[in-house]
Amino acid sequence: MAKPQTNKEIAKLLRSVAAAYSLKKDDQFRVIAYDRAASSIEHATSELKDLWDDGKLGELAGIGSSIASHLDELFRTGEVKHFKEVMKGYPPAMFELIFVPGIGPKNAYRLCRKLKITRAKTALEELEKAAKSGKIAEIAGFGVKSQQEMLKALEAFKKGQTKANRMVLPYADALAQELILYLKKCPAVGRADPLGSLRRKVATVGDIDIAVTTQEPNKVIDWFIRYPQKQKTIERGSTKASILLKNGRQVDLRVGKPKAYGAMLQYFIGSKHHNIHLRELALKKGLSLSEYGIKKGKKLIEYASEEAFYQALGLDWIPPELREDTGEIEVAQEGKLPNLVETADVKGDLHIHSDFPIETSHDEGADSIEEMLEEAEELGYEYLGFTEHNPSTSQHNVKQRIDLIKRKRDKIDKLNYSRENKKRGRGNKLPVLALNSLEIDIRPDGELAIPEKALAILDFAVVSIHSSFSLSRREMTKRVLAALGHPKVKILGHPTGRKINEREGFELDWEEIFDFCLKYDKWLEINAWPNRLDLPDTLVREAIKNSVKLVISTDAHTKEHLTLMEYGVSVARRGWAQKADIINTLGYNEFLQVMKH
DNA sequence: GCCGTTTTCGGCCCGACTGTTTTCAGTCG
Numbered sequence: 001m002a003k004p005q006t007n008k009e010i011a012k013l014l015r016s017v018a019a020a021y022s023l024k025k026d027d028q029f030r031v032i033a034y035d036r037a038a039s040s041i042e043h044a045t046s047e048l049k050d051l052w053d054d055g056k057l058g059e060l061a062g063i064g065s066s067i068a069s070h071l072d073e074l075f076r077t078g079e080v081k082h083f084k085e086v087m088k089g090y091p092p093a094m095f096e097l098i099f100v101p102g103i104g105p106k107n108a109y110r111l112c113r114k115l116k117i118t119r120a121k122t123a124l125e126e127l128e129k130a131a132k133s134g135k136i137a138e139i140a141g142f143g144v145k146s147q148q149e150m151l152k153a154l155e156a157f158k159k160g161q162t163k164a165n166r167m168v169l170p171y172a173d174a175l176a177q178e179l180i181l182y183l184k185k186c187p188a189v190g191r192a193d194p195l196g197s198l199r200r201k202v203a204t205v206g207d208i209d210i211a212v213t214t215q216e217p218n219k220v221i222d223w224f225i226r227y228p229q230k231q232k233t234i235e236r237g238s239t240k241a242s243i244l245l246k247n248g249r250q251v252d253l254r255v256g257k258p259k260a261y262g263a264m265l266q267y268f269i270g271s272k273h274h275n276i277h278l279r280e281l282a283l284k285k286g287l288s289l290s291e292y293g294i295k296k297g298k299k300l301i302e303y304a305s306e307e308a309f310y311q312a313l314g315l316d317w318i319p320p321e322l323r324e325d326t327g328e329i330e331v332a333q334e335g336k337l338p339n340l341v342e343t344a345d346v347k348g349d350l351h352i353h354s355d356f357p358i359e360t361s362h363d364e365g366a367d368s369i370e371e372m373l374e375e376a377e378e379l380g381y382e383y384l385g386f387t388e389h390n391p392s393t394s395q396h397n398v399k400q401r402i403d404l405i406k407r408k409r410d411k412i413d414k415l416n417y418s419r420e421n422k423k424r425g426r427g428n429k430l431p432v433l434a435l436n437s438l439e440i441d442i443r444p445d446g447e448l449a450i451p452e453k454a455l456a457i458l459d460f461a462v463v464s465i466h467s468s469f470s471l472s473r474r475e476m477t478k479r480v481l482a483a484l485g486h487p488k489v490k491i492l493g494h495p496t497g498r499k500i501n502e503r504e505g506f507e508l509d510w511e512e513i514f515d516f517c518l519k520y521d522k523w524l525e526i527n528a529w530p531n532r533l534d535l536p537d538t539l540v541r542e543a544i545k546n547s548v549k550l551v552i553s554t555d556a557h558t559k560e561h562l563t564l565m566e567y568g569v570s571v572a573r574r575g576w577a578q579k580a581d582i583i584n585t586l587g588y589n590e591f592l593q594v595m596k597h
Numbered sequence: 598g599c600c601g602t603t604t605t606c607g608g609c610c611c612g613a614c615t616g617t618t619t620t621c622a623g624t625c626g
Contacts, residue, residue: 029608030598031598064599102623105623141622142616143616143617207626209626235615237614238613239614240613252626275610276609289610289611292612
């Protein structure tokens with residue numbers, strides 16, 4: 001690998017070092033250490049290079065003085081002598097093969113040796129060729145079956161490399177719900193729950209994990225592997241099974257008894273690192289944890305609920321969204337877990353697009369202001385902020401743009417007036433009211449894409465970046481702060497600009513942004529759009545640590561989109577947000593107060 | 598190699614499944 005720079009590349013390098021160590025018989029714990037460092041880097045909030053710049057490498061869990069100094073060398077010189085030394089004598093090709101599912105370090109090494117595959121660049125092709133010509137089955141320890149499996153794994157791996165290989169949360173949700181419906185048709189199935197990263201509400205989901213309670217595990221597993229959407233069975237045992245769906249997604253099933261379901265849920269929700277930490281904690285108390293319960297010596301104690309399971313370890317029940325081993329276990333020990341925000345706490349949506357003809361060059365909404373207000377009524381909201389994109393600057397002069405914005409002001413004022421009177425006549429409950437806003441482009445120089453005069457017509461403004469994504473971190477930060485500086489501007493929309501599976505976000509100096517938001521009462525948006533989920537959860541947590549307030553918005557373009565709110569709330573919860581951290585949990589009158597601040 | 602409300606030394610999560618095996622290694626989550 002030529003000079004690894006990104007977190008992904010560095011993690012890959014550390015996994016390779018771990019693989020090399022695992023072939024040396026001396027120290028298997030070093031392998032674990034390197035693997036752990038790699039996954040820590042994969043999950044890191046910020047680019048490793050930035051952490052290194054700030055001298056904060058050691059803050060990442062699993063990175064101690066030794067690996068930190070190796071990474072220091074990496075950033076200074078582009079390579080690490082020690083890593084080279086460790087990997088010396090092994091064919092470079094094997095450090096490509098270890099990333100193919102099903103192939104570990106030992107087999108990768110054996111395959112490379114026996115088949116004389118050395119070059120990293122062609123490793124996958126050469127292995128595929130060998131498999132097709134039947135050469136793998138001839139190697140001791142391999143057979144026809146493993147050769148077949150390897151071929152399939154290689155094909156899938158190659159596909160996965162070209163296309164995005166994780167699902168966005170709502171898609172995974174829908175897939176899981178279909179499966180649950182199917183499973184429930186089997187009389188032997190008791191409870192059936194989607195778990196894993198889906199239950200932890202991670203922004204992207206790899207596999208679908210499902211747990212089922214039953215007294216007849218065999219019947220359930222038989223039923224499961226007959227799922228009509230199945231492409232093939234990956235494995236089938238007496239307690240678990242995995243299938244591959246026709247759409248290429250994997251589903252893992254676990255079955256267990258109802259009276260031990262608590263431990264099963266806990267085990268299968270994960271995360272892996274949360275579970276490892278929990279098991280280490282248990283060991284210190286002389287206990288041993290597994291998916292079946294808690295062992296004290298030889299005696300296994302079963303738990304029907306997760307609450308009881310955690311309680312047995314001296315912990316409060318930890319919401320799944322927090323289970324990433326980022327301090328939640330320590331906080332649970334102190335009994336100081338946050339009371340996380342819930343969808344029911346939300347009183348309004350502050351980033352939505354109606355079909356009002358504002359003549360924007362961006363995308364417009366499909367439903368009218370009235371229709372969206374009616375829908376919001378159903379959701380129990382008190383207000384909606386209408387934030388169509390600003391009128392196009394190239395198609396209109398200043399006066400035309402001001403006129404368009406005035407027209408929307410009039411429309412909203414009349415609508416609010418009539419709705420208020422109509423509803424007041426019927427009962428005392430206030431109707432959902434509309435706020436007049438816009439989502440305004442931030443130009444590359446930080447200027448806003450509407451005239452100064454037009455800003456005065458708005459109740460508040462959301463500003464977002466929709467162009468020139470590749471400015472430097474410094475320039476981008478200056479750009480955003482300039483835009484946020486206008487008094488009417490309250491919210492930075494989709495702050496990182498990332499699109500999941502499409503593009504990385506741009507770089508910002510978050511400390512500077514947080515300071516500014518805190519000082520001038522600006523709010524960062526958690527955009528609930530499925531492939532945005534932006535701010536990302538890790539930055540939500542940083543923002544909250546810095547006392548910065550947030551809003552959760554759907555960016556709805558139809559009235560149905562308003563229900564995407566739950567996914568934004570998931571992000572907030574994963575960022576440890578409580579109700580008080582989220583501005584749009586305020587009622588209408590309180591919101592008006594803070595908006596004018 | 599990492600890490601500390603048992604420890605700065607001496608520990609380091611736990612179990613299932615598969616394929617190729619005659620009792621287990623490798624891989625995965």
